[in-house]
Amino acid sequence: GQNIDQPTEMTATEGAIVQINCTYQTSGFNGLFWYQQHAGEAPTFLSYNVLDGLEEKGRFSSFLSRSKGYSYLLLKELQMKDSASYLCAPSDSNYQLIWGAGTKLIIKP
């Protein structure tokens, strides 16, 4: 079956760095998306990885290892507004996104 595993909740301090891990098992693979979702709002796109390695975009970076079925999202210089859920979503052989339940990130001052 298809499965996505992310930590349910993480806590970090303002200004620090946090890494959110995601492991996945899918029928086929066509890249992996990360989305951010603030409470009560819609998910918004953060990153897309299709090849192994690190993609950097400002304070956010995303890493992919296809052979390990593993990705992580790295957030640097954390700000209070980064308090949100972060959703990992690999794309399967039918190009449908398989969504994890998300990691709720709590930022403390």
Added chain:
Amino acid sequence: IAGITQAPTSQILAAGRRMTLRCTQDMRHNAMYWYRQDLGLGLRLIHYSNTAGTTGKGEVPDGYSVSRANTDDFPLTLASAVPSQTSVYFCASSKGQATDTQYFGPGTRLTVL
């Protein structure tokens, strides 16, 4: 209109009633999607449409129907609502290429009593 809109924002519905959730996008995207999001679970795909005139079933299609008469609109209908359909419903769209980013509407919070 800018992006994707959904209506209503929220709704309380008696079980057995028929309900249509509306979704409109102005980005001329080919593909559109309906998801439901429940606490502790990931987004689950209900139905999708790769282009106007075509629709497909997602992971949890039972009890729901869709139509795609034109590019912009993708309504979701609950023919006879049941309490297990209480959820937050998100509509999304993408350009249509297989790995294109999906853009989400603001969601509809539906409660079925």
